[in-house]
Structure formats: C-alpha cells, structure tokens
Amino acid sequence: MNLNSAILTSALLLGTAGFTKAQENAKHEDTEFYTPVPVVVTPAKTAGNAPSDAIILFDGKNLDQWVMTDDRSQPAKWKVAKGEMTVDKTTGNIETKQSFNNYQLHLEWKVPANITGEGQSRGNSGLFLASIGKGDLGYELQILDAYNNKTYTNGMAGSIYKQTTPLFNPARKPGEWQTYDVIWTAPTFNTDGSLKSPAKVTVIYNGVVVQNGFELKGPTQYVGLPSYKQAHGPSPIKLQSHGDKSEPLSFRNIWIREL
Structure with a gap:
C-alpha cells in the first residue's frame, strides 16, 4: 500500500468511526419533526366523490x-x-x-x-x-x-x-x-x-x-x-x-x- 492509499484508508476509517459514534449517541427525536402541519381535508363518504377542498x-x-x-x-x-x-x-x-x-x-x-x-x-x-x-x-x-x-x-x-x-x-x-x-x-x-x-x-x-x-x-x-x-x-x-x-x-x- 502506497502513502496516498494509506492516508485515504485512515481517513475513511476515522470517518466511519465518527459516524458510528454519532449513531450511538443519536436519539429518535433527532429525526422527528412537527412542522409543517398538513391541512385537514375531509374525504368523501363514497369513493370517487369530491373531498372537502375540491x-x-x-x-x-x-x-x-x-x-x-x-x-x-x-x-x-x-x-x-x-x-x-x-x-x-x-x-x-x-x-x-x-x-x-x-x-x-x-x-x-x-x-x-x-x-x-x-x-x-x-x-x-x-x-x-x-x-x-x-x-x-x-x-x-x-x-x-x-x-x-x-x-x-x-x-x-x-x-x-x-x-x-x-x-x-x-x-x-x-x-x-x-x-x-x-x-x-x-x-x-x-x-x-x-x-x-x-x-x-x-x-x-x-x-x-x-x-x-x-x-x-x-x-x-x-x-x-x-x-x-x-x-x-x-x-x-x-x-x-x-x-x-x-x-x-x-x-x-x-x-x-x-x-
């Protein structure tokens, strides 16, 4: 392995280690969001008929x-x-x-x-x-x-x-x-x-x-x-x-x- 390959491999290993550490510390709340809130649309009672915002x-x-x-x-x-x-x-x-x-x-x-x-x-x-x-x-x-x-x-x-x-x-x-x-x-x-x-x-x-x-x-x-x-x-x-x-x-x- 030449010097450049060794440097690249080390960088990849360090990056992977950092990513793994971040994942270990992650919480489920980190990937949840509450806005925007979808507009409420009342569906039709019968399939094919118009919903409330049509x-x-x-x-x-x-x-x-x-x-x-x-x-x-x-x-x-x-x-x-x-x-x-x-x-x-x-x-x-x-x-x-x-x-x-x-x-x-x-x-x-x-x-x-x-x-x-x-x-x-x-x-x-x-x-x-x-x-x-x-x-x-x-x-x-x-x-x-x-x-x-x-x-x-x-x-x-x-x-x-x-x-x-x-x-x-x-x-x-x-x-x-x-x-x-x-x-x-x-x-x-x-x-x-x-x-x-x-x-x-x-x-x-x-x-x-x-x-x-x-x-x-x-x-x-x-x-x-x-x-x-x-x-x-x-x-x-x-x-x-x-x-x-x-x-x-x-x-x-x-x-x-x-x-």
Whole structure:
C-alpha cells in the first residue's frame, strides 16, 4: 500500500468511526419533526366523490363552470340531463372558466352502449389536461372505447395522444361508466420562453395506473413530433367534441384539487 492509499484508508476509517459514534449517541427525536402541519381535508363518504377542498367542475346540474373553447365569452352549449353532460358535436369543444397549474382531477365518462364504428371512430373524445388555444391545442389524454376496439395504441383510451401507450387496458364495456383520476404537473418555462421542466402526468384508469409520472414531450400533435414551442402559465381544462360520426359521449362527477 502506497502513502496516498494509506492516508485515504485512515481517513475513511476515522470517518466511519465518527459516524458510528454519532449513531450511538443519536436519539429518535433527532429525526422527528412537527412542522409543517398538513391541512385537514375531509374525504368523501363514497369513493370517487369530491373531498372537502375540491372545486366542483360538474355536479350534474349545469355547465356554469364551463365556456366554449373557440369563444370564451360564450357559455358551454353541451346538453345536461339526468345528471350527465353529453357532447354536442354541432357546437365544438368546451373548457373550464378557471385556469389551473398543478392539480388532482377526477372525471367519469361513458361511451354509449349502442356505439357503432371502429378504431378512432368509436366514441372519440379527449381530456385536454391543459388547453393552450382554440380547437384541439393542448395536452390530450385520449378518451375512446377501448373494449375490444383495435386502434393504434398511442391513440387508445389511457394514452397521452400520439406520445405514449397506456401501461394496461382496464376498459369497461360501452354503456358502463369509466373513471380517470389524474395527477398533473404543469410544464415550467424560463424567462426567455425556453422549457425549464416538462409536464408530467400520472393517470389511474378504472382504478389501474396506466401512466406513471410520464414526461410529456410537448403539446399534442396529430401530425408530426411534439415539442414545447409556446411558453404558457396556468391553463383551462378542455373536453373535446370530436368530429367523428359515432354516438356522443357523456360525462359526470368532475372535480379538481389544486396542488
């Protein structure tokens, strides 16, 4: 062993001895802390319903929290009946009046039992986790019948559209309610507009994790590769009125918690 190795070995031994001595003198109180104190949130009595601090986006009664995407001065014009809102394909997309940054979102959706068509023409819609402009601009979590319905897998229900395939396919049959629970971390941007940190999303679909902290490559692109081209801040959440000819979807029980 040369001199340098001997010095290093001695230093390591001394350091280990010091650490061991510190551990011997440690008390359990040394690793306990009492602040910050978490805010108390009263959970819902029924799973899937809104906790006490949630913002109710749709409770089955009206669309007061929604506007038309292409003209935000106009109230949302989709249909509300029997506790559900149903896509109106003649009017276009709708989005929330309020903008959000990071959040937890719960949403329930249903493909009609009498759905026809195949592939992308079978109950197509989308949950845009952040709407950044008119039309279909934003970050889309796909909504589509995925029960025995073959299509490209980065365009099936549970996918971040054209970016990633869901880890699993827990789809229920058409006519049955499906649930999305989403944890969204919005992208951040530097002062010059360049990307600082990408958007991330975790999606639980019918109780099954299908996206686990996926980092988005940018807003949704139907054609071409996604990229972050436009800096933005908090954004509305958008529901898509897709142009296919299949029977329109319905939604219920939508709530959000800001994080």
